[in-house]
Amino acid sequence: MQDQISNYAQPSALATNKVLRNTYMLLSMTLAFSAICAGGAMAIGLGRGAALMMMIAAIALVWFVLPRTANSSAGLGVVFLFTGLLGASLGPTINAYLGLAGGAQIVLQALGGTAFIFLALSAYVITSKKDFSFMGGFLFVGLMVIVVASLGGLVASLMGVNVSVFSLAISGASVLLFSGFILYDTSRIINGGETNYIMATVSLYLSIYNIFVHLLHLLGAMNDD
Numbered sequence: 028m029q030d031q032i033s034n035y036a037q038p039s040a041l042a043t044n045k046v047l048r049n050t051y052m053l054l055s056m057t058l059a060f061s062a063i064c065a066g067g068a069m070a071i072g073l074g075r076g077a078a079l080m081m082m083i084a085a086i087a088l089v090w091f092v093l094p095r096t097a098n099s100s101a102g103l104g105v106v107f108l109f110t111g112l113l114g115a116s117l118g119p120t121i122n123a124y125l126g127l128a129g130g131a132q133i134v135l136q137a138l139g140g141t142a143f144i145f146l147a148l149s150a151y152v153i154t155s156k157k158d159f160s161f162m163g164g165f166l167f168v169g170l171m172v173i174v175v176a177s178l179g180g181l182v183a184s185l186m187g188v189n190v191s192v193f194s195l196a197i198s199g200a201s202v203l204l205f206s207g208f209i210l211y212d213t214s215r216i217i218n219g220g221e222t223n224y225i226m227a228t229v230s231l232y233l234s235i236y237n238i239f240v241h242l243l244h245l246l247g248a249m250n251d252d
Contacts, residue, residue, distance in 0.1 A: 043216065043217060043218075043219055046216055046221065046222055047217065050227040050228050053106065053224060053225070057106060057110040057228060058235070060107055060110055060111055061236075062114060064110075064111040064118075065117045065121060066118075068114075068118025069121055069125075073115065074119065075119045078116040078117075078120075079116070081113070081115050084112055085113045085116070088112070093109070093225075093226075093229065097226050103225065106228060106229060110232055120240070120243070124243065133243065133247055137239055137243040140242045141238045144202075144206055144238055145209060145231075148206060148210055149209065151210075152210055153217060156218070158214055158218050159213075160211070160215065160218070160220060162207055162210065162211045166207050166208055166211055169200075169204045169207070173200060173204060176193075177197055180194055194244070195244070195245065199245060201237055201238075201241040202238055202241050205233075205235075206234075209231065209234045209235075212231055212234065
């Protein structure tokens with residue numbers, strides 16, 4: 028009986044390791060591609076209007092195209108297109124920070140902070156193999172709260188209300204929220220809850236992307252920019 032349990036567990040562990048390995052490999056490639064696209068957008072001076080359109084197109088890909096292609100090779104092309112669009116959409120934002128005094132340092136600190144958060148949390152989950160699936164409901168509710176709060180802040184700012192402190196609070200909460208998503212998503216891979224490495228890559232990429240953007244905002248505010 029013990030041998031039978033061992034035989035069942037071994038293929039499961041091998042499958043989990045394969046998903047984890049493929050996820051990290053694809054994630055590293057998409058992050059590099061995203062960085063190249065961001066650099067290209069910065070070089071040509073991409074405007075904010077075009078960046079917004081790219082972001083909307085990326086969201087449409089995730090919502091309407093990726094679910095239909097995630098189990099085929101076409102899903103890989105969708106993932107690269109999605110991450111490329113989001114990377115390029117960051118071009119105007121990064122250029123704006125680089126144009127400030129000490130802007131290059133702010134961008135590097137945001138990159139370093141994002142890398143540290145991702146690597147530290149991922150290493151903790153992988154080594155501890157702790158199950159963070161219980162966080163799913165809390166994270167979803169937190170995401171909805173932040174989306175609604177962000178929309179409310181946008182409306183208030185359009186009406187001329189100063190929402191700078193409120194905006195910083197949202198960025199701080201977002202860093203914590205998407206750090207939680209890294210724990211949750213990595214845990215699902217480790218414990219067999221996520222078996223599709225394409226979907227796992229997109230989930231982790233979105234967490235990294237959002238942590239970087241909100242860290243950039245926080246660090247810029249700390250430097251009075």
